[in-house]
Amino acid sequence: MTRIPHWLAQHIAALRVVLVLTLLTGLAYPLVMTAAAQVPGLDRSAQGSRITGADGRTAGSSLIGQSFTDAKGNPLAQYFQSRPSNAGTGYDATASAAGNQGPESVVDAKDKPSLLTLVCGRSKAVGDLERVDGSRPYCTDDGVGAVLGVFHDGGTSGRVTKVVSLNQACPARPFLASYKGVAVECAKDGADYSRAVTVPVRGSAPAHPKVPADAVTASGSGLDPHISPAYAELQVPRIARERSASEARVRKLIAKYTTGRALGVLGEPGVHVVELNIALDRTFPKQGA
Structure with missing residues (x-):
């Protein structure tokens, strides 16, 4: 064998x-x-947790948020607005990401605004849209970080010799006229302010701003489809005006799409803004939309 x-x-x-x-x-x-x-x-x-739109077609996924803006990025007044997103150009599931900026990000770079300026600008924009006070601590009236660059004759201490509003480029008018007796200057393009001591200025904004935190900060994934009940409530008067509906009926719709804490204790309540806006189109169709 x-x-x-x-x-x-x-x-x-x-x-x-x-x-x-x-x-x-x-x-x-x-x-x-x-x-x-x-x-x-x-x-x-x-199948992707698909959501059916008011027209009967697939309108997205219940797991991924959407931006309700026009082609120029301006908010569509007839819809509840989502929180900001750092995923690609906004809610891009192929580019899920955070902004990777922390509390120390208060001075704008030439090609990138600081986290503080992003928050200030968003808060002002939301305030203007919702017709409320959009001011926040450490923000200027024109929506940038209220941060001074203070020069001392002793380096980091001693007599103040020069003060610059670091996030207000010339010819902007500085948010403060003077600091410790020295006139505040606007920031000159290309100037080196690395030797200055960075001094954030709180200002007179209320400790609890009318614009909620989730309206001005992105989620860690950049894809979160929820907003806080507080942010949804802030938008009620605008939605009621745009949809020719009573505020009470709009609030009732919000309640329907509000979820509680997981297991009753984890996280915070949230309003699913994508599903809520689809329900808006079904319940209160906007004329001419």
Whole structure:
């Protein structure tokens, strides 16, 4: 009886293993998972948690937020506005990301605004849109970070010799006329202020701004489809005007799309702004929209 050479037997065994694993992991496993995904209760998530719009067509995913703006990025007044997003150009699921700026980001760079200026500018814009006071601590009236660059004759201490409003480029008028008896200057393009001591100025804004925090800061993923009940409430008067509806009916719709804390204790209540806006179109169609 002719015996198969040892080297050939090893190759045949390897081929058998490859064939078995290919059938198991390349065919059987995907088929089982596909079948399991069609089980009632799981099928919706397996298909992307799709949301049906007011027109009956797929309008997105319940897991991913959307921007309700026009082609120029201006908010559409007839819709509830989402929180800001740092995912790509906004809510891009292929570019989920945070802004990666922290509390120390208070001075604008030439090509990138600081986190403080982003927050200040967003708060002012939301305040203007909702017709409320959009001021915040450490923000100027024109919506940038209220931060001074203070020069001392002793380096970091001693007599103040020069003061610059670091985030207000010339010819802007500085938010403060003077600091410790020295006139405040606007920031000159290209000037080096690295030797200045950075001094944020709180200003007279209320400790609890009317514009909620989630209206001016992005989520960690940049994809969060929820806003806080406080931000939704802030937008009620505008939505009621634009939709020719009573504020009470708009609030009732908000309540329907508000979720509580997970397990009753985790996280905070949230309003699903995408589903809420679809419900708006169904309940209060905007004329001419």
